[in-house]
Amino acid sequence: MLRTHTCGELRAGHNGQTVTVAGWVDKYRDHAGIVFVDVRDRYGKTQIKFDLSDSSDVQALARGLRYEDVIQVTGMVEPRPEGLANPKLATGEIEVLARELVVLNKSKTPPFEPDTSALPNEELRLKHRFLDLRRPDLQKTIIMRHQLTKAVRDYFDEHQFLEIETPILGRSTPEGARDYLVPSRVHPGCFYALPQSPQLYKQILMIAGFDRYMQIARCFRDEDLRADRQPEFTQIDVEMAFVKREDILQMIDGLIGRLVTTLQGKQIKLPLPRYSHAEVMERYGSDKPDLRFGMELVDIKEIATTCGFGVFKSTIEKGGRVRGMRVVGAAEKYSRKQIDELTEFVKNYGAMGLAFFRVKSATELDSPIAKFFSAEDQAKIITRLGATTGDLLFFVADTPKVTNAALAALRSRLGKELNLYDPTEINVAWVLDFPMYAWNEEEQRWEAEHHPFCQPVEEDIPLFDTDPGKIRAQSYDLICNGYEAASGSVRIHDPAVQQRVFNFIGITPEHAEERFGFLLESLRFGAPPHAGIALGLDRWVMMFGNIDNIRDVIAFPKTQKASDLLTGAPADVDSKQLRDLHIKIDAPKT
């Protein structure tokens, strides 16, 4: 070992001991006769003192130290003089009087320092990720990620789950996200697909009899990125055989409870609250609402139908909805100009406009469109929204889909702008009974809302022939602070039902046999009822770290264009490699 102690562990109790520490030069303060150097490693910082009375070699060397040099220092632990302890440092009671100094690696002048309070732009940070990762807060997150992952493994291990690896090179299946493809050298013109999730493998593990499976599984989806989405990400993948939905919910409740206890030392109230999909859509306009604050959506169909405002009235006549929300005490917080900006904001979600009212009194509204509403209607709106003087009311009149999207986005934005919640709170809940299928207007066909292996609610099965949009899935999402934090379902274990579902979403029996034949075949050989779930590990780290960007919870993340600025991936390859793979490039001219 090149050290006897880390930079975070020396205390007054070590006084008088000769120690060796090693780390990076975090700061240096050169007073000529005396030089202070803070050495940093992942455990903390320790102040090293170089004194004129020491050997001149060491002293001269010390004066040449610069940021990020890696050094090894041997010396004696001393108490700091009276009144000079540094309360900001855990090791602030002591310093090490250096006797020997070895520069293990001299650093070039770094483009930025790890302790910088004003973060450099992200491009630079990602390009020099080895420096960025030295930042204490990023190190803290990566360490917490490890603790979370370990707690997950411990929890499932205690419940007799087996961690089983599944292939990274698999086969492409229809439906779902765009696959990342890997060309086969041995099979010209054929490709492996990287897994979007281990879904089919884990179902087959159930059929094989490994009735409790989990895996910290890397998944790949070739879709556009977001602040909470990376092309490769990690799922806590779980599957159980001989269980019902309730068993999964309880098992995962226990996991969340464990994580909150382990990572925060707190208790979370269990069981976690449960909502139906229909309920959250009606109350919040989203299938993953942020439940840290209220501001629920209100339908004013009755008033809209009879009021004098043409936009509201005609929307109802066309089968649309008029819904709104009450922003408590915000009448004076938003100027006309700011409301115009909110109007532009909701237009991004398809809304044609945003109606607003300031509540002037218990019965009176103030708005450019107030004249279209009778005194009676104004009073009704106030009553319906439960509003009081000084509130601000917003309404969107549009299709059900657009009112949901626009109002949910507006609610989320206002909640943040108005600080309606504690940003450090972790609010977790279940959303159950998603619809099985959604009509794809573009492709004119039904498609699976969750995935095609999900079991419909038994009593809804007759609806296949009458009203497929109403069929509920035996599915469940875990939502947390406005994110989808987990998603799962009871699976189909009857090949006939599976065949029928494929058929319904437009996969012909021949096609199904070709692409999913292995699953259908396995279902014919004694498939137990099974169910499972996958939790987004990266997102849970975001929650527990109170971090709003997924790149900050991943050691080596990719940019929005899916590039790795550290390594330069993706990059072109030798023509020989392409020949081996029987691939010719037909890239668009730039």
Add this chain to the structure above:
RNA sequence: GGGGUGGUAGCUCAAUUGGUUAGAGCACCGGACUGUCGAUCCGGAGGUUGCGGGUUCGAGCCCCGUCCGCCUCGCCA
């Protein structure tokens, strides 16, 4: 593919209506300093204003194109 936003010294930022030699703090280099901990003080060096074109007597600033980062819609079973 669409919308928004940013790119000026190594870094973080500034630069009035288009107008003189593009500034500051930190970092870097040289010097001073025995108790600092965002050390301080003195001095110095450092710029193809992302890139390409255009308008203009004159462009960091205006116009067109393009590249890159970020946010977002679509997309993400």
